[in-house]
Amino acid sequence: MKDRAKFVRWFQECSLEDVQVVGGKNASLGELLKGGIPVPPGFSITTHAYDLFLEKAKIREDVYGILRSIKPDDTTSGERASREIRGMIESARISLDLEDYIGEFYRQLSKSSNIPAVPSAIRSSGTAEDLPGASFAGQQDTFLWIRGIDDVLKHVKKCWSSLFTPRAIAYRTKMGFPHEKVSISVGVQKMVNSWTAGVMFTLNPSTGDISTIVIDANWGFGESVVSGECTPDNFVVNKVTLEIIKRKISAKECLYTANPETQTVECHEIPPERRNNQCIIDDDIIELARIGKLIEKHYCRPMDIEWAIDKDLPAAGNVMILQSRPETVWSEKYVKPVCEAKASALEHIVAGLVAGKKIK
Amino acid sequence: MVAEKFPSPHEIETIPGTEGWERMYPYHYQFTTDDKERTEYEKNMFWFNDALHYPEPMYPFDIIWDEAWFLALSQFNTRIFMVPPALGVDHRIINGNVYITPVPVADSEEVVKRIPMFMERAGYYYEHWNELHDGWEKKMEKIISELKALEIKPLAEMEDFSVVKKGLGTSGGYMLLKNYDKLIDLGIECWQYHFEFLNLGYAAYVTFVDFCTKAFPDIPLQRVTQMVGGIDVIMYRPDEELKKLAKLAVELKVNSIIGKDDKIDEVVSALSKSENGKKWLAAWDKAKEPWFNVSTGTGWYHHDLSWNDDLNVPLNSLRIYIEKLEAGDTIDRPLKRIQEERERITREYRSMLKTDEDRQTFDQLQGTSKLVFPYVENHLFYVEHWFHSVFWNKMREVSAIMKAHNFLNDIEDIWFLSRSEIKEALWDLVTAWATGTKGRGTLHWPKEIEWRKGVYRKFKEWTPPPAVGTPPETITEPFTIVLWGITNDSMAAWAKLREVGDPDKVTELNGFAGSPGKVEGIARVCRSVKEIDELKDGEILVAPTTSPSWAPVFQKIQACVTDVGGIMCHAAIVCREYGMPAVVGTGQATTVIKTGMKIKVDGNTGQIDIER
Numbered sequence: 001m002k003d004r005a006k007f008v009r010w011f012q013e014c015s016l017e018d019v020q021v022v023g024g025k026n027a028s029l030g031e032l033l034k035g036g037i038p039v040p041p042g043f044s045i046t047t048h049a050y051d052l053f054l055e056k057a058k059i060r061e062d063v064y065g066i067l068r069s070i071k072p073d074d075t076t077s078g079e080r081a082s083r084e085i086r087g088m089i090e091s092a093r094i095s096l097d098l099e100d101y102i103g104e105f106y107r108q109l110s111k112s113s114n115i116p117a118v119p120s121a122i123r124s125s126g127t128a129e130d131l132p133g134a135s136f137a138g139q140q141d142t143f144l145w146i147r148g149i150d151d152v153l154k155h156v157k158k159c160w161s162s163l164f165t166p167r168a169i170a171y172r173t174k175m176g177f178p179h180e181k182v183s184i185s186v187g188v189q190k191m192v193n194s195w196t197a198g199v200m201f202t203l204n205p206s207t208g209d210i211s212t213i214v215i216d217a218n219w220g221f222g223e224s225v226v227s228g229e230c231t232p233d234n235f236v237v238n239k240v241t242l243e244i245i246k247r248k249i250s251a252k253e254c255l256y257t258a259n260p261e262t263q264t265v266e267c268h269e270i271p272p273e274r275r276n277n278q279c280i281i282d283d284d285i286i287e288l289a290r291i292g293k294l295i296e297k298h299y300c301r302p303m304d305i306e307w308a309i310d311k312d313l314p315a316a317g318n319v320m321i322l323q324s325r326p327e328t329v330w331s332e333k334y335v336k337p338v339c340e341a342k343a344s345a346l347e348h349i350v351a352g353l354v355a356g357k358k359i360k
Numbered sequence: 361m362v363a364e365k366f367p368s369p370h371e372i373e374t375i376p377g378t379e380g381w382e383r384m385y386p387y388h389y390q391f392t393t394d395d396k397e398r399t400e401y402e403k404n405m406f407w408f409n410d411a412l413h414y415p416e417p418m419y420p421f422d423i424i425w426d427e428a429w430f431l432a433l434s435q436f437n438t439r440i441f442m443v444p445p446a447l448g449v450d451h452r453i454i455n456g457n458v459y460i461t462p463v464p465v466a467d468s469e470e471v472v473k474r475i476p477m478f479m480e481r482a483g484y485y486y487e488h489w490n491e492l493h494d495g496w497e498k499k500m501e502k503i504i505s506e507l508k509a510l511e512i513k514p515l516a517e518m519e520d521f522s523v524v525k526k527g528l529g530t531s532g533g534y535m536l537l538k539n540y541d542k543l544i545d546l547g548i549e550c551w552q553y554h555f556e557f558l559n560l561g562y563a564a565y566v567t568f569v570d571f572c573t574k575a576f577p578d579i580p581l582q583r584v585t586q587m588v589g590g591i592d593v594i595m596y597r598p599d600e601e602l603k604k605l606a607k608l609a610v611e612l613k614v615n616s617i618i619g620k621d622d623k624i625d626e627v628v629s630a631l632s633k634s635e636n637g638k639k640w641l642a643a644w645d646k647a648k649e650p651w652f653n654v655s656t657g658t659g660w661y662h663h664d665l666s667w668n669d670d671l672n673v674p675l676n677s678l679r680i681y682i683e684k685l686e687a688g689d690t691i692d693r694p695l696k697r698i699q700e701e702r703e704r705i706t707r708e709y710r711s712m713l714k715t716d717e718d719r720q721t722f723d724q725l726q727g728t729s730k731l732v733f734p735y736v737e738n739h740l741f742y743v744e745h746w747f748h749s750v751f752w753n754k755m756r757e758v759s760a761i762m763k764a765h766n767f768l769n770d771i772e773d774i775w776f777l778s779r780s781e782i783k784e785a786l787w788d789l790v791t792a793w794a795t796g797t798k799g800r801g802t803l804h805w806p807k808e809i810e811w812r813k814g815v816y817r818k819f820k821e822w823t824p825p826p827a828v829g830t831p832p833e834t835i836t837e838p839f840t841i842v843l844w845g846i847t848n849d850s851m852a853a854w855a856k857l858r859e860v861g862d863p864d865k866v867t868e869l870n871g872f873a874g875s876p877g878k879v880e881g882i883a884r885v886c887r888s889v890k891e892i893d894e895l896k897d898g899e900i901l902v903a904p905t906t907s908p909s910w911a912p913v914f915q916k917i918q919a920c921v922t923d924v925g926g927i928m929c930h931a932a933i934v935c936r937e938y939g940m941p942a943v944v945g946t947g948q949a950t951t952v953i954k955t956g957m958k959i960k961v962d963g964n965t966g967q968i969d970i971e972r
Contacts, residue, residue, distance in 0.1 A: 211576040238578070244878075247965075335714045342721070352563075
């Protein structure tokens with residue numbers, strides 16, 4: 001396994017400097033661990049592994065050949081190309097040495113988690129996503145509750161092939177990104193058996209107020225929140241004092257959870273009498289906000305964070321961070337002073353008095 | 361708010377059976393229709409019901425403080441400091457309820473003209489704040505000692521021989537008239553000083569609040585206040601004195617003599633029997649002046665008694681502290697922690713500002729607000745508590761004389777007469793005394809007072825509209841902004857005041873979010889501080905208002921709800937310190953909530969849920 005760091009790396013071995021090799025998501029998980037943030041364990045399969053796969057499977061030339069054949073204005077030709085390429089990648093065989101690396105890491109992950117064939121989330125981690133100013137978020141796929149090495153390998157290939165969805169192809173073409181230059185890494189992460197999950201912004205996305213942390217939450221996996229499929233509970237937390245200053249409990253219609261019998265993720269309707277219950281306890285909201293504040297401090301910028309609360313872990317320490325990326329909307333706004341500087345407090349007072357207080 | 365329709369002030373109907381109520385109050389407080397210009401003005405202004413100061417209808421005498429601040433606040437804005445856009449605050453009364461409206465400077469050129477004058481005048485006060493404030497304290501102490509020295513003497517059957525020997529040339533009757541005038545005058549003068557600093561204080565604070573809410577739209581007002589509020593303010597002193605006395609009692613081992621149930625007289629006589637007891641009593645007596653002149657209410661009403669009026673009140677509070685000490689608990693305010701937390705909060709907010717300009721503005725405004733804020737907190741003790749407590753009792757001395765001459769049936773009847781009617785009645789009384797005849801008032805006033813009591817009862821049953829007239833788009837008067845219009849949220853909460861329907865069916869009440877946190881528990885309604893000994897550990901206190909004399913109860917409760925008060929009121933400040941939720945200024949929590957009810961208090965949103 002002497003070359004293994006080239007192909008597979010534990011999250012704690014990843015950092016922001018490695019984005020080109022492990023992709024934005026994985027790099028960011030490594031950064032979180034460095035900042036002392038609780039992240040479910042896992043590893044990344046590097047872009048070198050992807051390259052090695054293409055090479056050993058001898059499909060690289062075919063893939064780029066098909067891409068070159070796409071007629072820019074013809075969407076059907078893009079879709080056909082996507083179908084062909086994805087089929088090619090997903091049916092190709094991963095070379096034995098690479099399979100060994102991934103298999104060994106997956107075995108170690110299962111062992112340290114104390115769960116045979118540990119259920120995992122397999123996520124693509126693009127090298128061009130998650131960067132401030134170029135949000136490729138949502139361009140690639142995530143697979144939940146994957147168990148056993150065969151399924152892991154199968155879904156790793158699906159992540160690789162997600163680099164060639166019609167949308168991704170069209171997007172790169174439109175933005176002038178050469179297809180050969182983008183690569184992809186994959187993250188394999190122990191699945192949090194989440195009771196409640198969601199997203200958190202370390203500023204108020206509706207006002208840009210950076211003294212605020214906003215949390216959206218629903219029961220089950222965070223997918224129902226991320227996808228916008230249901231209206232989550234919404235909490236506004238004061239960043240300075242970690243007090244909950246506003247709460248909006250919504251009627252949450254569905255949740256995603258794993259079916260222990262079929263070992264698949266299912267969407268369930270939430271019974272009407274339960275829909276309007278708060279889906280996360282206040283202590284966890286405050287713990288999340290505390291962690292959000294740490295993450296922001298580590299990155300020195302407002303962040304957009306996915307989180308989950310593990311129902312298998314003891315109450316203290318069950319809050320887990322799944323992903324984090326820099327917030328891009330407000331952070332890129334030109335910063336103006338709140339009000340014009342003045343020589344004295346008195347001048348501010350006069351200006352304030354003259355302006356008066358609007359009543360709505 | 362603007363969308364809401366408020367009735368015209370002239371549309372409000374007189375409550376049947378109260379016809380003629382207007383004569384109980386100053387004539388210029390009435391909304392009128394006989395003067396076209398005045399009627400038009402009244403219709404176009406926005407008149408708030410001042411439920412924050414006056415949760416009950418006005419007593420004809422107690423309106424003295426309303427008249428006093430009507431004048432004092434207005435003159436400082438309009439004629440002394442020349443606040444650029446704001447004149448005074450105008451007052452009216454409807455069915456016993458006070459309505460006020462801030463009067464703007466209508467002409468924008470006039471606003472501009474006033475700016476340099478304001479800069480010079482207000483600037484002088486801000487620059488010399490501490491020095492002028494020292495002068496203020498001296499003035500207040502002088503006026504209070506004059507008040508205490510004022511003699512209200514009963515009229516003698518025959519004047520003392522000394523009147524002749526000294527060639528005094530005046531009678532006790534004349535002195536009664538003179539000293540009554542002096543008493544009223546001292547009250548009015550005291551309220552002149554009340555507003556010497558207050559509006560400038562509010563103006564600085566409002567500007568800081570405004571900056572903070574622009575920089576951080578979500579910032580809770582409580583946090584802004586925390587960044588400028590005093591820590592060792594005078595309003596805490598009465599309570600600190602009790603803590604000291606509790607410690608001394610334990611140290612001198614007289615705590616068992618103080619016991620649990622005896623009334624103050626029994627306790628004093630038991631303590632007088634031992635050396636240590638005497639030592640402790642000396643300390644107790646020393647604390648009374650001035651610190652026991654703290655009111656058990658807001659001090660605005662004559663029925664707000666002070667600790668000195670009923671020493672059993674501080675005694676019972678003291679017992680709570682002694683109990684804590686005996687159980688090995690600490691009773692000290694965690695001053696260091698409060699100080700550090702305040703500094704941390706200030707530092708963190710400042711660090712989130714994005715430009716040098718903003719940091720400069722923040723420093724300027726926070727600095728000025730911190731300078732002025734102690735006055736905003738401290739003046740209450742001097743005026744509303746200390747001065748008023750002494751004043752109400754001087755008035756009772758006047759009343760006792762009127763009762764002795766059969767002008768009143770009861771000492772507490774005097775509050776149903778206005779200050780000018782009392783003057784008139786005293787003239788009647790003194791002249792009859794001088795002449796050796798029966799005063800006309802002996803028949804007139806008891807009858808009139810009976811009628812007024814009936815009117816007052818009807819006023820109490822009536823729900824005043826929260827406002828009348830036409831809402832403006834902007835409010836520029838700093839005092840009004842702080843008390844009513846500081847945020848749109850508080851405007852909305854305020855608009856809900858008194859809007860509840862049948863008090864036995866209400867399940868939700870709203871007030872100001874005074875202190876954050878959310879708890880559920882059993883309510884204990886205490887209408888006065890005398891009832892606090894019924895409180896059990898972990899209950900939620902529901903009170904008309906609280907004052908420093910209530911302080912010890914905060915050791916026992918898990919949340920507090922009040923009828924009156926804004927986010928700077930006593931209950932809110934203390935709860936923030938203890939880290940427990942408070943919802944204040946709910947309008948009528950003590951009417952709607954009953955002892956034993958299960959309630960949920962959300963100090964973040966200002967909402968109270970009542971389980972029925």
